[in-house]
Amino acid sequence: MTAVQEINFDGLIGPTHHYGGLSFGNLASHRHSKQVSHPKQAALQGLEKMRLLVRLGYQQGFLPPQARPDFNFLRTLGFSGSDDAVIQSAAKDAPHLLSVAYSASSMWAANAATVTVSAESGDGRVHFTPANLIANAHRHLEAKQTQRSLESIFCNSVHFQVHPPLPAQASFSDEGAANHTRLCCHNDQPGVSLFVHGETTAGSRFPARQTLSASQAIARRHGDRHPIMLRQNPRAIDGGAFHNDVVAVGNGPVLLFHESAYHADDRSAAFATLKQWLPNFQPIMVSEQQVSLEDAVQSYLFNSQLLAAPNGAMDHMSLVAPTDCQDSPAVTQFLDQLTTDPANPIQNVHFVDVRQSMSNGGGPACLRLRVPLTPAEQQAINRSFLLDETSIDELCHWVRRHYRDQLAIEDLAAPGLAGEVRDALEDLTDTIGCGPLYPFQT
Numbered sequence: 001m002t003a004v005q006e007i008n009f010d011g012l013i014g015p016t017h018h019y020g021g022l023s024f025g026n027l028a029s030h031r032h033s034k035q036v037s038h039p040k041q042a043a044l045q046g047l048e049k050m051r052l053l054v055r056l057g058y059q060q061g062f063l064p065p066q067a068r069p070d071f072n073f074l075r076t077l078g079f080s081g082s083d084d085a086v087i088q089s090a091a092k093d094a095p096h097l098l099s100v101a102y103s104a105s106s107m108w109a110a111n112a113a114t115v116t117v118s119a120e121s122g123d124g125r126v127h128f129t130p131a132n133l134i135a136n137a138h139r140h141l142e143a144k145q146t147q148r149s150l151e152s153i154f155c156n157s158v159h160f161q162v163h164p165p166l167p168a169q170a171s172f173s174d175e176g177a178a179n180h181t182r183l184c185c186h187n188d189q190p191g192v193s194l195f196v197h198g199e200t201t202a203g204s205r206f207p208a209r210q211t212l213s214a215s216q217a218i219a220r221r222h223g224d225r226h227p228i229m230l231r232q233n234p235r236a237i238d239g240g241a242f243h244n245d246v247v248a249v250g251n252g253p254v255l256l257f258h259e260s261a262y263h264a265d266d267r268s269a270a271f272a273t274l275k276q277w278l279p280n281f282q283p284i285m286v287s288e289q290q291v292s293l294e295d296a297v298q299s300y301l302f303n304s305q306l307l308a309a310p311n312g313a314m315d316h317m318s319l320v321a322p323t324d325c326q327d328s329p330a331v332t333q334f335l336d337q338l339t340t341d342p343a344n345p346i347q348n349v350h351f352v353d354v355r356q357s358m359s360n361g362g363g364p365a366c367l368r369l370r371v372p373l374t375p376a377e378q379q380a381i382n383r384s385f386l387l388d389e390t391s392i393d394e395l396c397h398w399v400r401r402h403y404r405d406q407l408a409i410e411d412l413a414a415p416g417l418a419g420e421v422r423d424a425l426e427d428l429t430d431t432i433g434c435g436p437l438y439p440f441q442t
């Protein structure tokens with residue numbers, strides 16, 4: 001058993017999960033724009049994924065949903081009067097902005113923050129930078145509450161530092177851990193941080209969301225000992241890989257990635273440096289011939305969670321993959337080969353149905369923030385946000401009590417919805433006993 005254990009904090013999917021078509025460059029978000037969503041089913045799918053990890057023997061936590069709609073955002077944009085009047089005028093004059101204000105996008109916890117483990121940070125504490133998510137309005141709204149939630153979970157300044165998000169300027173556009181992978185020989189030993197960034201050029205079809213300056217600033221403020229910067233391949237972004245975690249996933253010494261994930265020249269240099277620091281670095285490249293970029297983006301193969309054995313051993317890993325992978329013959333064949341090949345430690349695949357999230361471009365790995373912690377750090381976190389099967393059951397009951405079965409885009413204008421969300425969140429903080437968490441509770 002390794003002393004350092006990775007805890008996955010999943011975003012608990014919020015009651016206003018809907019398909020707003022809000023993310024340019026995210027093909028699934030575009031494809032499902034304005035379709036009817038199923039918030040109750042979405043949240044239960046997310047909780048069943050968390051339950052699977054608990055049953056497999058992993059530690060599991062969650063990040064609470066955010067208060068929606070964001071009235072402050074709507075009022076800043078000139079909608080005024082009572083809360084109900086704000087909603088009615090936004091619904092009439094700018095329904096797009098109402099969808100932004102109601103977005104449940106904080107569910108994708110891989111975008112919540114970048115985490116540097118204590119063994120690799122400058123001062124021996126775990127560092128968090130909440131992502132500013134400035135590439136999309138609905139996502140940028142998350143940053144403040146994410147900081148507040150992280151401060152409430154990692155509430156011990158001896159062990160943790162939660163920084164504010166980076167400045168909200170284009171050159172510091174930051175999307176969190178979706179573009180950051182910690183690689184190491186062993187969880188108990190210091191490893192290497194692989195930061196991935198993109199570049200938007202005149203010919204780009206879709207924008208890059210992570211800048212080099214943002215990654216460098218995070219590495220600097222966290223005192224990261226071994227940061228490696230690597231450029232995304234623009235072809236991947238233009239093919240729908242708006243985050244690197246759509247085309248790559250790493251764990252321990254293993255990096256599973258698509259041939260098109262990185263800029264080819266930069267990749268050789270970065271991998272050479274990685275090898276110096278991590279002699280057993282094991283890159284596994286999936287070629288275009290094995291799985292096309294299109295299939296990778298459609299199936300979200302690389303958005304699987306790649307897990308060490310529950311005792312932390314790196315010689316036995318599992319993938320938690322979306323069931324959508326089973327729809328692609330090429331991906332199915334690849335996974336069969338991968339798990340039967342003794343040359344790599346990936347031996348099992350567990351499929352999870354997170355289709356409600358997938359339809360907005362978020363797979364299993366998007367839904368979680370990885371936080372590797374020493375035993376002392378594990379003791380120091382707020383335990384209201386850690387889960388076992390009993391508390392997962394309680395959260396499932398909470399979801400059944402408060403969530404709608406379905407939500408059409410027009411339902412966002414319904415006068416009762418904002419009150420339902422508020423009641424649900426009040427009940428959530430009571431249920432988990434975490435104390436005041438939301439601005440309306442202070």
Ligand SMILES: N=C(N)NCCC[C@H](NC(=O)CCC(=O)O)C(=O)O
Pocket residue numbers: 018019020021022023026029030103105108110111139178242243245246360361362363365366
């Ligand atoms: N790959 C990772 N780590 N995260 C996935 C994030 C999906 C999210 N989708 C959305 O925000 C869609 C919302 C909408 O259209 O209603 C996004 O594009 O930022």
